Amino acid sequence: MNTPSNAVPESPLEPQKITPAAMSPTRPLYWSIRRELWENRSIYVAPLIVAGVTLLGFLIATIGRGMATVDPARKAAVLTEPNSFAAAVIMATTFVVGVFYCLDALHGERRDRSILFWKSLPVSDLTTVLSKASIPLVVLPLVAFATIVATLLIMLLLSTVVLLMSGLSAATPIPWMQMPLVLLYVLITLALWHAPIYGWLLLVSGWARRATFLWAVLPLIAVQIVEKIAFNTSYFGSMLKYRLVGGMAEAFAHKPHGHVPIVDLSQLTPGNFLSTSGLWIGLAVAAAFLAAAMRLRRYQGPI
Amino acid sequence: MLCIEARGLRKAFGTTIALDGLDLHVEEGHIVGLIGPNGAGKTTALNAILGLTPYQGELKVLGRDPWTDRDQLMRDVCFIADVAVLPRWMRVSQALEYVSGVHPRFDRAKADGFLAKTTIKRASRVRELSKGMVTQLHLALVMAIDAKLLVLDEPTLGLDILFRKQFYDSLLNDYYDRTRTIVVTTHQVEEVQNILTDVMFVNHGRIVLDCSMEEFELRYAELMVHPQHVAAAQALKPIHERQVFGRSILLFDGVDRHRLAALGEVRTPSIADLFVAVMGNQAGAAQGAVA
Numbered sequence: 001m002n003t004p005s006n007a008v009p010e011s012p013l014e015p016q017k018i019t020p021a022a023m024s025p026t027r028p029l030y031w032s033i034r035r036e037l038w039e040n041r042s043i044y045v046a047p048l049i050v051a052g053v054t055l056l057g058f059l060i061a062t063i064g065r066g067m068a069t070v071d072p073a074r075k076a077a078v079l080t081e082p083n084s085f086a087a088a089v090i091m092a093t094t095f096v097v098g099v100f101y102c103l104d105a106l107h108g109e110r111r112d113r114s115i116l117f118w119k120s121l122p123v124s125d126l127t128t129v130l131s132k133a134s135i136p137l138v139v140l141p142l143v144a145f146a147t148i149v150a151t152l153l154i155m156l157l158l159s160t161v162v163l164l165m166s167g168l169s170a171a172t173p174i175p176w177m178q179m180p181l182v183l184l185y186v187l188i189t190l191a192l193w194h195a196p197i198y199g200w201l202l203l204v205s206g207w208a209r210r211a212t213f214l215w216a217v218l219p220l221i222a223v224q225i226v227e228k229i230a231f232n233t234s235y236f237g238s239m240l241k242y243r244l245v246g247g248m249a250e251a252f253a254h255k256p257h258g259h260v261p262i263v264d265l266s267q268l269t270p271g272n273f274l275s276t277s278g279l280w281i282g283l284a285v286a287a288a289f290l291a292a293a294m295r296l297r298r299y300q301g302p303i
Numbered sequence: 304m305l306c307i308e309a310r311g312l313r314k315a316f317g318t319t320i321a322l323d324g325l326d327l328h329v330e331e332g333h334i335v336g337l338i339g340p341n342g343a344g345k346t347t348a349l350n351a352i353l354g355l356t357p358y359q360g361e362l363k364v365l366g367r368d369p370w371t372d373r374d375q376l377m378r379d380v381c382f383i384a385d386v387a388v389l390p391r392w393m394r395v396s397q398a399l400e401y402v403s404g405v406h407p408r409f410d411r412a413k414a415d416g417f418l419a420k421t422t423i424k425r426a427s428r429v430r431e432l433s434k435g436m437v438t439q440l441h442l443a444l445v446m447a448i449d450a451k452l453l454v455l456d457e458p459t460l461g462l463d464i465l466f467r468k469q470f471y472d473s474l475l476n477d478y479y480d481r482t483r484t485i486v487v488t489t490h491q492v493e494e495v496q497n498i499l500t501d502v503m504f505v506n507h508g509r510i511v512l513d514c515s516m517e518e519f520e521l522r523y524a525e526l527m528v529h530p531q532h533v534a535a536a537q538a539l540k541p542i543h544e545r546q547v548f549g550r551s552i553l554l555f556d557g558v559d560r561h562r563l564a565a566l567g568e569v570r571t572p573s574i575a576d577l578f579v580a581v582m583g584n585q586a587g588a589a590q591g592a593v594a
Contacts, residue, residue, distance in 0.1 A: 031404030038397050039390070114390035117441075119355060120382050123405050124374035298373075301355060302388075 028123045032131035033139065036105075042097055043139060047147045050093045054086040058155055062162050083155060087148045087183065091190070094144040098136035102198050103213055105132040106206035106297060113302040129202065129294040136198040141187040149180060178265050185251070185268055193247030196282045199289030206296040209303050243282065250276045306331045306452055306484040307352055311360040314347055314508075321347040322358065323508035329501075331451070332481050336495050337488040338578055339505035345488045348505065349456050352486070353382055365451055378408060381445045382454035387437040391430035395423055395440060402444050414447035417477070435466040442470060446478045453478070455487040459494070467491065471498055492575040502574055504581055512581055524560050525572035526553045532566040539563070543580030554580045 037043060061082065106129075109115040118128065201216055208215040224237045251273040253266075273279060307329040314322040321344045329335050339345045350356040352364050354373030362369060367376045389398065395418070403411045418425075421439045429437055438458065445453065459467040475498055479485065489495055502519060504512035514522065528536040528551050537544070539562070541553035554572055555563060563569045572580075 028405045031401055034404070035397075035401050038394075039392050109390075112391060113384075113388045116355075116382075116384040116388040117390065119373070120353075120377060120384075121402065121405050122374050122377040122407070127374075299357070301350070 102201035189251040195286035199286035313359040336499040344508040381450040396425040408449040417443035528567040
């Protein structure tokens, strides 16, 4: 239930006319996801803004440092270095958006009492929770993918123009055949790896009456404190750290510097990633959290 | 056919008993007013019927168990909860699109027709609408759904009298067709008296009165008694007595109207008056029992 394979059609050109009563079971899911996008425009606005800011910075670098540098090798470096940085920043943004989205997803509807409206419609709690979980697991990775590819393309155009004007060949520093594949791989592995984090945040947002962020974070800190004082160990802390950043080490042969998406295809180790027990344990935990969130939503009313 | 059938419905919140073995039978095609003081258990009962809260006891709505079958049940049931619950960020056009997206029985053209009679703009967000307009929008959405049961919990709370009147008028004229069932709770009892087919009083988590409006009119009589006949009237055991402008008004249950006519002016009481009488007697009885 956590794989992106159950993505609903993203096409906005869904046929409007259907015969009443004969409604496909995915239709409520599709509309529930659209409704999430209506409500939370930050899902696509925030990555776009960050991409815009990155491009602005790149533009200044291109015109300023890029033009001023005489040495061709250094000039190329100025123009290619920001690539992976831009990708990392956009990915980090979608992660932060996903975290805050999840913290509010099942809390906001109870706070503004609109849960009574949603529950007055023939949409099951399963569909609702799945639609909300699919935002960080499917929609945000897709948004990140599209934004990063577009940003890198614009950067390529800008740097090509600068290089041509400097009389240098516009040798593409990015392996354009590989980049989208590697990027997609990174986004999918990250989403799967982080699934229990999103599951936990959704569960907390369905349970807490207020201060969802504190309820999501403080118990984790409390466990670490108790463990440290009682046993003088920090297994729980290492486990959390592994969950947060360990996925990349499992998905790539050589740990890249940060989240560098532009690597050689040979560095991808999907076999290793898929055989990591951490992945499957994480997915099982995510499924348990989502099931609990679903059950909670049945009982919960406005707060 | 029974639309709602509840037997021995129980629900407690901690030590507070909200439903204390409530029995409820609502037939298809009826408009039932569920009347009760605050905290009587009306909303809890409706929440149980709508599958919003678990309960003990037997409950079937349109033949389904609301708690386990809520999403299926909601194809045939609509409800408007006590206050505006439409999401404030939503645009009117989005609300129409979303409901037609998820509801197999929603008729978009019908909803558009209802909205055309109002001043609501499609591009407006719910938060920009007045309270009355939000209710109009919600009613337009609900009336465009071909449902079998409509549940209204204080639907007109906080609306001015024009909107309240209009609300019930459109409900009767554009929605009710004698096969649909409507259950409504409200504190503005006098406004629904004329549209109800049945009235039920709820108190302390039980139904304390359940009768059709025809029965109500036959059974209950209010007598504005001539001063010289007060003693004779009181001998007929009124269930309630009050003073208005120095004259006694007595409420009788099941006393022949011709006998009463000899003692003063007889009329059918309002539901509100009967409510005060029944609830007042209950409170009195409870106090008596304590003393």
